[in-house]
Amino acid sequence: MPELPEVEVVRRGLDAHVVGRTVVAVTVHDVRSLKRHLPGAADFVPRLVGRRVDAARRRGKYLWLVLDGHEALLCHLGMSGQMLISDADAPAPRHLRIVLDLDDGRQLRFVDQRIFGGMMLADVDDEQVPVTIGHIARDPLDPAFDRDLFAQRLRRRRTGVKRALLDQTLISGVGNIYADESLWRVPLHYARATENLRAKEVDALLDHVVDVMGEALEQGGTSFDALYVNVNGQSGYFDRSLAAYGQEGEPCPRCGTPIRRDAFMNRSSFTCPRCQPRPRNGRF
DNA sequence: GCTAACACCTGCGTGC
DNA sequence: TGCACGCAGGTGTTAG
Secondary structure (H helix, E strand, O other): OOOHHHHHHHHHHHHHOOOOOEEEEEEEHHHHHHOOOOOOOHHHHHHHOOOOEEEEEEEEEEEEEEEEEEEEEEEEOOOOEEEEEOOOOOOOOOEEEEEEEEEEHHHHHEEEEOOOOEEEEEOOOOOOEHHHOOOOOOOOOOOOOOHHHHHHHHHHHHHHHHHHOOOOOOOOOOOOOHHHHHHHHHHOOOOOOOOOHHHHHHHHHHHHHHHHHHHHHOOOOOOOOOOOOOOOOOOOOOOHHHHOOOOOOEEEEOOOOOOOOEEEEEEEEEEEEOOOOOOOOOOO
């Protein structure tokens, strides 16, 4: 499931293989991957053909290729999206949705099993950020990320700390995996009320978010199956380092208590019941 | 304005 | 063997 480190691995691959190339043809195999491009494939294809890719950029889990002119090809990988660089004659993978033929004879292929991701063309602002993601907050690996502003906004919220971490308008790039890992490291229970968090706890939480994502990035991201891969189709190794996420019943690496799984926001939360006790007045 | 619930979507694993 | 169902979860929309 691509979160910030996985998306950054893909961005680096695009930076190496796609920047400087020109799109010579576009094939849309499944229009559902263009559901955020409201004018549809009939508009998407001719607008993209002939465009040169000037840069590969990212904010949180959003990824975009800056095109010549004031436009970008914006992409979100959703839960199962992949951006693969392939030779044009390589066999088409299952769930191939969109293909960009490049001027070096290779293809940029968008593969997405569950179709939660997609592509769209968008205008960019003066900082070359697509205007359609103007509401997405900066991510904690962004040099311009403002820690004080984040802490201020977090403590104004009236919700649980994990719910806030997953809110991309407050802080971007954090998904279920890294939220659970960061909270385990502090340690904090996911239901701790944001308004009761102490400044030191917010500070520690941010430090751990940055650390856990940095470590994941060094290991090429997290992979539980073949769904997350870099542009060359290779998986990362960070799943071998997870302390809490997906470890139900396994001993907590800190105290040995079995990790517990709770239903949370139609998904799962993993905590150590001893290190991360449930708060009395928690918010879910 | 803020928060929470829900729909979207497919493949895999499990139980019957 | 085949079917039904639950689960995985990021984002946008809608309701309160």
